[in-house]
Structures are given as structure tokens and as C-alpha cells.
Amino acid sequence: MGRSSVSRSPASPAPRRHAAAGSWLALLAALLLLWPWAPAFAADNPELLPDHPTPVIDLARALTDGQRAALEDKLDRFEDASGWKLRVLTQYERTPGLAVKQYWDLDERSVLLVADPRGGNLLNFNVGDALFALMPRTFWVELQTRYGNQFYVRDNGEDGAIVAALGAVQTCLERGGCQVVPGLPQEQWLLTFCTSVLGGLIVGFAAYPRKEGDTVAWSWVLLLSPLWVMLFVVFGLGPVVTRTSDWLPVLRNSLGFLGSSLAAYLIAQRTVGKPPVGNAGG
Structure with missing residues (x-):
């Protein structure tokens, strides 16, 4: 906000009043946050x-x-x-x-x-x-x-x-120690499942063939690999394997990734991936 209010004219009292009000609000918020623990x-x-x-x-x-x-x-x-x-x-x-x-x-x-x-x-x-x-x-x-x-x-x-x-x-x-809290709550697993599905959608849309005769556009899959690897591996599987030894959440997230990849691939192939019509006869 400070940068957007730069002007050639002298500063008016209104911004000062707003800044003062903001300072008082920040102080009040800090007091409210600290008050419950102050007696302790x-x-x-x-x-x-x-x-x-x-x-x-x-x-x-x-x-x-x-x-x-x-x-x-x-x-x-x-x-x-x-x-x-x-x-x-x-x-x-x-x-x-x-x-x-x-x-x-x-x-x-x-x-x-x-x-x-x-x-x-x-x-x-x-x-x-x-x-x-x-x-x-x-x-x-x-x-x-x-x-x-x-x-x-x-x-x-x-x-x-x-x-x-x-x-x-x-x-x-x-x-002997933990880096994260053990156990995987249901809401946290749902978040990892959603990120796995999102990663699969990116792979599927990236993989549809752009050229006639191709089956998978591997170059696009590799190009977008930092994004889908982060979503599936880092945010989809990482929080699961570090918090539980149960294989079922890993299997569910992997199936969600593969299923969304296939669905996105088929949808993209039948819509945006259709080759242009009218050039077959030269």
C-alpha cells in the first residue's frame, strides 16, 4: 500500500490517520493474542x-x-x-x-x-x-x-x-525421535490424495500426442515433470510414508494418480488432441 500511494504532492493527513489506526489495531491484536498466556x-x-x-x-x-x-x-x-x-x-x-x-x-x-x-x-x-x-x-x-x-x-x-x-x-x-508427528489423520490423507490426483491430471494432459503417429508426448511429460513430481511424490506420497507404515494410503494415492492420468489423457486426446481435418489429401 505504501508504494501505491507515492505522489508528488505533500502527504495528506488521511494516510497518517490510517497508518496510526493500523498501528493501534496491530497493537490491540497483539495484546489479545498474548493476553490468555500472560497470566500463565x-x-x-x-x-x-x-x-x-x-x-x-x-x-x-x-x-x-x-x-x-x-x-x-x-x-x-x-x-x-x-x-x-x-x-x-x-x-x-x-x-x-x-x-x-x-x-x-x-x-x-x-x-x-x-x-x-x-x-x-x-x-x-x-x-x-x-x-x-x-x-x-x-x-x-x-x-x-x-x-x-x-x-x-x-x-x-x-x-x-x-x-x-x-x-x-x-x-x-x-x-529415538521423530521429524513429523506420527499418524495420518483423515483430512490430511484427503489432501495428499487430492494433490496426487492433480499431479495425474497434469501428466495426462501433458501426455496426449501432438503429432500424428505418436502415442505419448514424452517430451511434454518430461517438461512438466517438476510440477507433477512435486504434487504426486512430495505432497502426495511424502507426508504419507513419513507418518505411517500403512501401505493402503500409498496404494490409494498411487491409484488416484494413475486413474486421473488416464482420464486426462483420454479426454485431451478426444478434445484438444484431435488432428486438424482437411490436410490428409494434400
Whole structure:
């Protein structure tokens, strides 16, 4: 917008008012985004902490008593077996804040999952430095967006989101690390299937013969290979094989690619690929 408003005349007050309004709106948006988390990190209320050691502090009552007891036992056994410390804090208006760090003695081998429904995403993670060598920052972003989004929480509940996220972390630590979150959600597979079909359509339309006597225009297929390879291999198969060992999604995406290629080839051959009429007799 700044470049399009360049003029020879002196600047008028209107753009300045607009710029000032934009600055205030940006500041207000930043405050609204940071507000839900400000109490969580600025407060220090040790009186909210339990008087006994536990890996789960459920102030928001997101878990049932049975779920909390089972999760406590699971996290304790996992810590004894692996040395990795997984902790859970659910909060709403009340939060112990910084007091949890000393209570749990959080260090570089610790993961703190904070569940707070006041933000746009239920989940937030405080990750020790040692874990970034096994799971990069992109892993934690994907973990948060997959299990903490409002649609997943609506369908599976806050308890389901917490348990699923912790399960993914435990699985990756047992494997020795992950680059991506394991598992392939239905909506993510549909996206990979659509990109595979789109890649097949490009191959099919590229392959129809331009010259009489040709069957496949290989030169055009090779020319457009960066596009369809990216769609089919990188976006169609890549997210599948890195997240699951199940062969069925790979087979479905491959069949979608081949089927759309054949359909596009036949359609193009009968429409745009028809040779011109009237030149046969010279």
C-alpha cells in the first residue's frame, strides 16, 4: 500500500490517520493474542500446587479422576523406564505460573504440556533443550495444531486431546525421535490424495500426442515433470510414508494418480488432441 500511494504532492493527513489506526489495531491484536498466556507465565502462585508429588495438575478439571490416575501412573512408569519427564498442567483462570518449574524441577529432559482453553489452541508445550535434538520445533508446532485445534477438541474432548498429544510424544521418544508427528489423520490423507490426483491430471494432459503417429508426448511429460513430481511424490506420497507404515494410503494415492492420468489423457486426446481435418489429401 505504501508504494501505491507515492505522489508528488505533500502527504495528506488521511494516510497518517490510517497508518496510526493500523498501528493501534496491530497493537490491540497483539495484546489479545498474548493476553490468555500472560497470566500463565507472569503469575507465581505456589499455593495452587498439590502437597504431594504428581506428574499431573488438573486445575481445569479436564480429566476424570480415573483418567488422571491412569495418566499419572503411565507418566511415572515412562519416566522410570526412559528418564524423560512428561508433565501436564490444565488451567483456566487459576494457574500456579512459574511455581511449577521448581515444583517439578523441569530441566532439559522435560516436557510440560499446558492445556488452557482460553486461547485459540488448547495446547501449549514447554520443551527442554535435549528434546529438540530428537524432535525439531516443527514437530511441536504440528503436534499443537493437530491435537489442540478447536475441531479436534470439539470431537474428542479436552481429555482426548491431552492424551493423544502425550501419546505421540511418548511414541517418538521410544523410537529415538521423530521429524513429523506420527499418524495420518483423515483430512490430511484427503489432501495428499487430492494433490496426487492433480499431479495425474497434469501428466495426462501433458501426455496426449501432438503429432500424428505418436502415442505419448514424452517430451511434454518430461517438461512438466517438476510440477507433477512435486504434487504426486512430495505432497502426495511424502507426508504419507513419513507418518505411517500403512501401505493402503500409498496404494490409494498411487491409484488416484494413475486413474486421473488416464482420464486426462483420454479426454485431451478426444478434445484438444484431435488432428486438424482437411490436410490428409494434400
